[in-house]
Amino acid sequence: MADVVVQQGRVARTSGTRKRGSLRNALGHKSTVAFFLTLPLILLIVLLVLYPAFYSVYLATLNKAMTKFVGLGNFTFLFKRETFWMVVKQSCIFAITAVVFKALIGFIVAHFVHNIPGKKQRKWRGMLLVPWVIPPAMSTLAWLWLFDPSYSAFNYTLSFFGVGPIPWLGDTFWARFAVILVNVWYGAPFFLIMYLAALKSVPDQLYEAAAIDGANWWQRIWYVTLPMMRNIIAITTLFSLIVTFANFDIVRILTSGGPLDTTHLFATWAFQVGIQSSDIPLGACVSLFMVPILAVAAIFILRDVTKRGNEA
């Protein structure tokens, strides 16, 4: 088979023109072919992502019955509402705290897993990634049951230590703590996997060199591990920031925004306002407030990803 190909190639080189013509033909068709191959993708993005995104801006400028253009009326209305500012504050607290703890736990656990030799490492990794695999709506139900006020497994366990029953989801502080805890539980394994992959890519020689220079473990992390992982840490953190900031499932199932709207995030409040109270323009308006933070994070991610692309 290979012989035949080589021979054909030789023949083609001597008699030439027809073969080269068909190649040029293929190249001529290339952009047309490429256009049709990417057409479904372009249609999907334009019709179901870009168009709705701009439609959302348009919707945000209408009155509740969607009959009249009110300009920035919805925005000024939101600015005057106390709940809105509470949602802004809670979204920021939620996203920042959760991402910091996810990153920390992921980083620490990744080191522990990295220490484990060979086959066992695979088992531990497999076990620790389970929270990320379970659909969040399902696992949040388990947390809801763990937090249950009257039959709560947590309060039952705590009672042995003499700690009184904690109103996990009934009190503002504990409810905020609970939604963050569940988010950390769900998201930390993602960081763990990313950091573990990054740790494996750090060459051993660097650590050996550091050890010969007399670096202690802290210096090894600070001067070798962190600089080598910087890019992955940045991308993972920014990506998680977007996902956490836009989180819906956990808060919706755990508290539905309560007590007294203190655990609402942009997504859950937009759902309550836009779908449940059917004030679509105001709901669209609320969700649009996520855009600035998402955009900033997206720009930084894009910069890092293209930088990686150039390095490779």
Next chain:
Amino acid sequence: MSTVAIDKAGPSRKVKYGSMSRDRAWALRWSYFFLVLFAIFFLTPPVYMLITSLKSSAEISAATNPWWVFHPTLSNYVELLTSNQFLRFFWNSSIVAIVVVIITMLISIPAAFALARMKFWGSATLATGVFLTYLIPDSLLFIPLFKMLAVIQDLTGITLLNRWYVLLFIYPTLTVPFCTWIMIGYFASIPKELDEAALIDGASWLQTLTRIFIPVALPGLIAATIFAFTVSWAQFLYPLVFTTSVDQLVLPVGITTTLIKGDVFNWGQIMTGALLGAAPPLIIYAFLMDYYIAGLTAGATKG
């Protein structure tokens, strides 16, 4: 300090080696200790699901030790798996997830091929655009999409709201960008000589794709398939907004809305439902863990 270390290195090598391995052994012990603690934290909810699912409602309301099953029973499983309503949720979820996977692959494989191999006008911009779309969350688009569907429904008379099949069009917005993105990475890593050889042998672009790119990039394809499936299976916000009738619901929404009746929480059944709903992704994960992880890390670590 450094000179002392060098002096020592020669004669006392054995001692140093021993102390290093002793350090290692201690590090390993501490690692195991903390890993056990973290594993308890990570695995408590799923284990608790399993414990509760094996209890009868009488045992749950008796408020005995919540961490132990005194009278294990499979009645919750039997009840759910014979309930038409629950099977309906399962069926809806399965059909939606499977069809979305197929649609996703049909859109993203050709697109990724074109973006990875055929440099055409705007191809770099489009690749960046695909990545950016992946970063747009569902919670930003559910309100305009809801309104759009309502408007289209009014204009054409086709019922779109409160129908499970509308999810077939919506879910690809979540799966296609990421799948295209990682497939671009896998396709780009295939040596150029391979497809050039095919082109010279007279293969068309389509043949190059089906005969060379898809077989060679099969691991990436599996990773993308797993991703698309798990995302469609787990999606909660879109079905919550777009479907309301009991017979149109998918699993996550069905469990959270129908098993919770008023203020009465039948926790045994809820946990059983949640566990059964978590089972398909968990089973896929158990068997295809390496592909799953490859897909997870490909998004950020690809060149």
